Amino acid sequence: MKYKKWIEQMTLEEKASLMSGKDFWQTQDIERLGINSIFLADGPHGIRRQAVAADKLGLNEGMPATCYPTAATVANSWNAELGEKVGEYLGEEALAQRVNVLLGPGVNMKRNPLCGRNFEYFSEDPYLAGKMAAGYIRGIQSHGISACVKHFAANNQEEKRMTIDTIVDERTLRELYLTAFEICVEEGKTKSIMSSYNKLNGTYTNEHMHLMQDILRNEWGYTGTVITEWGGSNDRVQGLLAGNELEMPTTAGETDKEIVDAIKSGQLSEEVLDEAVDRLLDLIFSTEAAFQKPIGQFDVEKHHRVSQKVAEESIVLLKNDENILPLKFGKKVAVVGEFAQNARYQGAGSSIVNPTILDHTMDCFEESGIVSIGYEPGFERYGKKNQQKIDQACELAQKADVVLLYIGLDEATEADGLDRKNMKIPDNQIDLLEALYEVNTNIIAIISCGSAVEMPWIGKVKGLLHGYLGGQAGARAILRVLSGDVNPSGKLAESYPLRYEDTPSYKHFPGKEATVEYRESLYIGYRYYDTAEVDVLFPFGFGLSYTSFEYTDLKVDRKGVTFQLTNTGDRAGMEVAQLYVGCTSDNIFRPKKELKGFKKVFINAGESKHVRIPFDNKTFRYFNVKTNKWEIEEAYYTIMIGASSADIKLQQQWFAEGTNAPLPYEKEKLPSYYSGKVNDVSVEEFEQLIGRKIPEPTWDRTQPLGYNDTIAQCQYAKGWFGRVAYYSIIQTQRFLRKIGKRSTANIMDMSILNLPFRGIARMTGGIVNMPMLDGILLMVNGHFFKGLWQVTKEKAKLIKAKRKSKADLMKN
Missing domain, CATH: 2.60.40.10 (Immunoglobulins)
Incomplete structure (x- = not known):
């Protein structure tokens, strides 16, 4: 062990305390031994270190940082060196904000276009994703801090992500869903990895011995730290046995005690804990060393220009009929679309960055050389119909030689914690396009979104430019491509099907209750379309140039x-x-x-x-x-x-x-897989592939609700308390959506409805402990007064223990 001398000086309780967070974003410290807390922050495309109330997960604005294009955008550059440059600048900003571990990049595969977090992932191809991510990691870690690759592994849907069981055959797991992580470990040399929320073939990933030990540690030779997804620890002792060192966020010492008790009872060897402490200390000491030299502020303007350069190289030209682009000198341009005035430049959820500067299209026209005759929003941002805005946009378009139409998906549609409902751009935007086409056929559409969309309307535009989510300088970058100052060189890192029903996982996404079955096996994205000879709108790797x-x-x-x-x-x-x-x-x-x-x-x-x-x-x-x-x-x-x-x-x-x-394989038993036509694989053939019976895909409604059941399952709870709670949440969501608070309604989906009961204890920082949770479950399962008494009793015990601990601290 590297830090044996430190470990020998620790008590058992101190060693266990290092295995979970001090709060939401910091690790535990041991002051008497000079072991400091280190800070972890979200940051796949920009640092999100919360400025205030850092115990409130994801709800507060971060300190200003450069918002770079998202991973889905940069993947379209197909330039690993550019990815490394992004990483270098992210690392520099992390250092300036005293962030030891940057929680990114994300390398999960785009199994299905509707995954709500696709904007945060690179590609449908593991080789491209792995190479791009390894570049990011090298760049970030060149400053001495740590990247944290996520989410390990097979986390390809957001709905029910904390409880869903991914059913996938071993070959597909290795070739598709683990290869990018393998490249990150072997070529990127990542210092930390984040385990995912989901189960994998029946076992939570952070407890999965085959995944964590056989593959990650033994085959790949990984010696770094594994960190849980926030609230992603199920059985703390089993997680530690599998090699999951750090549980985040804090559980106020509750799971530390579980570790101590397991060692005292002989369930867990103290040597396992010592090895885990050793690996975590390596992360702490190696990243702390980066802060020993003087650290200045980063150059805001320089980083903004870098963000622009990255966006320029990642923009994809998808259509250019009659060489309408680049725009000819002197052409009168009408600018239409809400996203021109208020740029859509990043995803939503845990990766939201508070930008240092934010370019908007209408502010950048003068320097672009493009002559704008005016702007009209044309549509309501969040989908509401507005004929007056369409009429005003058409009136402007009639006066122009060319219409620049800015359309896409809004912030509440693509978000951490929920999946998209369909692949469509909102109807009110398409209504606008059709109306504009009646008065001016010279339309260039500029799309802003982080994932694939259907385009049945593509015949009504002559030019089509996809900026994806281009970060804080994306608006200026798009204008430079439109004007011809930049020759577009981006190519799609994902396939664009003609319609969602053409996707191979269409019938098995998302898993709605207990499981999600990857019946398509190896055939996702272009692997399916090319093999099964299914026509697509735009193939993987496609992009035009001037x-x-x-x-x-x-x-x-x-x-x-x-x-x-x-x-x-x-x-x-x-x-x-x-x-x-x-x-x-x-x-x-x-x-x-x-x-x-x-x-x-x-x-x-x-x-x-x-x-x-x-x-x-x-x-x-x-x-x-x-x-x-x-x-x-x-x-x-x-x-x-x-x-x-x-x-x-x-x-x-x-x-x-x-x-x-x-x-x-026995070829005759797997006809769908040998033909590649896997859009409708039978249960029997899938079971032949995985070599076992598939588990029951639905929740067991006959059993009382337990720790790993979700709050959404209260809809069939035995007790009235659970059902009332569930329907109250649903009604509140409906009301919020009706008054236009879609983002708040979405947060309720992510942080309440799809939260397993154990998450109440894991995510509240000790406010609710497991004995109190037992009382809540009694209430939900039809024993209201007994459960209420337990909650009250255990809460009183918790308060008393905290007061005693505070008094002891003051005495010392």
Whole structure:
């Protein structure tokens, strides 16, 4: 152990105390040994260190910090070096705000377009997500502090996220849902990882020995700290056994006592606790060292300019009919859309950043060179119909050569804690578009949102620019692309289906009660669309430019591929060349092609560049469920170089020697998986894939409610108290939505309805303890007065204990 001398000086109680937080954002300190608290803060795309009342999770404004584009945006740059630059600037700001651990980046897969937190994740592809995230981690940790990769693992829906059981086969888990984390550990060298809320195949992730020990610690060699999601600890002792060191937030010593009692009873070895303390001390001491040198304030203007540069490189041009873009000099432009006046630039929930500066479109026109003849909002931001605003927008549009229409999703639609209801842009915005089209067909739509949307209206726009959520400088970045000052180079890091029903997980998202079944297995995103030959609106990796590129002269060798890339247009630009690999053998089911490398290249007009993309240990591998390890199938592989997953420019066959592993499947028993047509897999075939019976997907309504049941389940509680509480919450939500307080109603979904009962104790910082929670459960389950007496009695005990502790402290 690295810190054995410190650990030997600690009492058992002191060691246990380090295993949970001091408050909502700080770790526990041991003053007599010189062990300080360290501070953890949200920060996937900007530091959110709360300025006041830091015990109120997520409800207060953070100290001003640069709001960079979200991960979903930066992933469209396909530039890991750019990701590293973002990380460097995030790390610098974290240092300035005395933040030791930055809670990000998030690398969960975009299994389904409706996941409410997709704006915070990179991609539907684990290779791209992992490479981008590793760049962020290297940048953040270059300042000596720690990144904290999240959410480990298979957390791909927000609804019921604290209790849902993810049912997924082992191969899919390893190849899709863990690969990005693997890259973050092996290449990013992340110092900390956050375990997710959900169960994985029946066990909460932070207690999952296979996930936490077999894979993370033993196979990947991870020696850093694992931190729970806030309130994500179920059984504290089991979590510690699995290697989950730090529980956040504080439980006011309640779970510390559980650890002490488990050691005294022999349930837990003290050596396990010592190892956990050692790893946590390494995180504390190594990040504290970063604050030993003088730390100044960061350059606000410089960081704002960096945010703009990142946004510029991440904007995706999706349509450019008649070369309507870039805008020709002297064109009269009408600006329409609420998002032009008040930019939609970040997601909602735990990642909200209080920006240092905030650009708005209407304030940036003068420097852009674009001639605006006026602005009209055109629609109500949160979906309410308003014909007068449409009429006023059309009146302005009639006078213009071109209409810039700013549309997208509002802040209450994409948020931490809830999933989207559909893939549509609100009807009132589409009503506006259709009305504008009647008076002016030269429409350029600018979309602001953090995830894929349906576009049945796309025929009514000539230009389509997707800015995603571009951070505090995103509005200016978009204008620079519209004007032609910047040549767009972003490419989609996710597929855009024609309609939501085309997605492979459509019938199994989200899990509504006890479980969510990943019946589609390996086939998410382009892996499904390309294999099952399902048409999409925009394929993975797609993006237009103001110039053109030609690919020639592919050569393949044992170490990788080389080819020539030529800019055949009349202006400089950047192209993202993508390496895909597909196996020609059908002995093992696989997607038609999988991303195995990429490179972004800047090329001047008329210039050619020699490009090399290397192979690595992930190029030909697959996970064999019989040998329980990574194998290579001996076969011919198609090596493909493309401008997108659907636009393959060059290809060549290559023979790879195998590892002679036994075939993992009986082909005739898995027909859907061998065809790739997995949108309607039967129960029997899915059970054949996972090798066991699937668990019951619904809640057991016959049993009393317990610690891991949600407050939403009070709708069928045996006691009137539980049912009254549930329907009171529902009525309050309806009222809030009716008066336009959608964000507040959403918070009730996230922090009340979908909260498991144990979360009442885990998230209240000791105000409610487990004995009091037992009383609440008695009340909910039909024993109101008995439960009320227990709550009252235990509350009195808690108050008495706190007074005694305070008195003892004053004596000492």
